[in-house]
Amino acid sequence: MKKPRYEHIRKQDKQVYAALMGEEKREAEGLELIPSENYVSQAVREANASIFTNKYSEGYPGRRYYGGQQYTDVVETIAIERAKKLFGAKYANVQPLGGANANIAMYFALLKPGDTVLGMDLSHGGHLTHGHPVTYITKIFNFVRYKMKDPETGEIDYDDMRRVARKVKPKIVLAGFSAYPRELDYAKFVSIAREVGAIAVMDIAHIAGLIAGGAAKNPFDYGFDVMTTTTHKTLRGPRGGMILTRENETIAKQIDKMVFPGLQGGPHMNTIAAKAVAFGEAMKPSFKTYAKQIRKNAKAMEKVFKREKIRLIGGGTDNHLLLADVYGSLGLTGKEAERLLDDVGITLNKNAIADDVRGPLDPSGIRFGTPAITTRGFKEKECARVAELMIEALRNRSSRRALAAVRSEIRAMCRTFPIPDSFR
């Protein structure tokens, strides 16, 4: 039986209902390849839409500013304990509202104004909040950036990083990325941080699910002190953030104080309940299978792109995402590719590539990945076919017939692999 969905909104608010229905259809009938997106379970959605949204809970379990916290304390404690177990952390703060908020809280907790952070350059795979000049935090802290040595292999220039670290004496050595397809050499990051007396922090937002599922190395095993993350990407939870501390109690206390009352007010307890549910799902053996499949699927896509001689930044992938130079290989811009693929039912995003010759609003690359289609049940065979269809559409962009054929095959795949309500 089809579940009644949004029935109160339908009766009460036609405009919002229409938008919701549009989004339901868009997600059902298209393939989601944006590597930072995923489909959550119905259980996570129930928690996220739950009655906990009614409650103010400033403070932390057992030390709140308002009464009536019997049940908020329960869910926040469950979320914290599960997060600690999943990532091997001694402390977890599950209140950050998103990844940017988590990073900002981490900086303010660990730095004084004017202190230096060594982070990855945005165009080499880093994230806006890792020190891009358009962000306000760069007016408060000094960000120095490191890059890849060679975009064809993706290897970070660790020698240069060490040289720069010795010179600028960062207080934080920051690893992590939003568009980098390779695995980092965590031991090198930690050794550079230790040498200059910096705290080693990794923003694991993109690969949190791979780490939790044992499909990627855990930076804590290499001595990282702190990890920040979102909970909605590969980790397959609700939209939100989190900060984990491996073992240093002083750092953990500074972080707690900075998240609340330093920067945030009442935590979104409905989202924290949904995080608890998602972390419970990530502890199941099936999540390990899911995490491994994400990587296998990305490799299957890599194989096709390489076979078709399309340049991949970093030379391929070790994680869930790929970055293709469509401008260099196929003669169309990232923006054109994004729009064209959207039209045939594949959503991904345009992305700058290392040392891009084009501007950020219409860069040379596209970024895509496998977390969401793996949730849908795709295996290597289907992922290879999606890669072929992408290339077919991009190459035959002026043939309406070819594009219609791709669109119809994508639609059929979506029907065969509907978005699941729960995960076995």
Ligand code: DSN
């Ligand atoms: N917007 C996220 C991503 O797509 O990677 C990072 O913030």
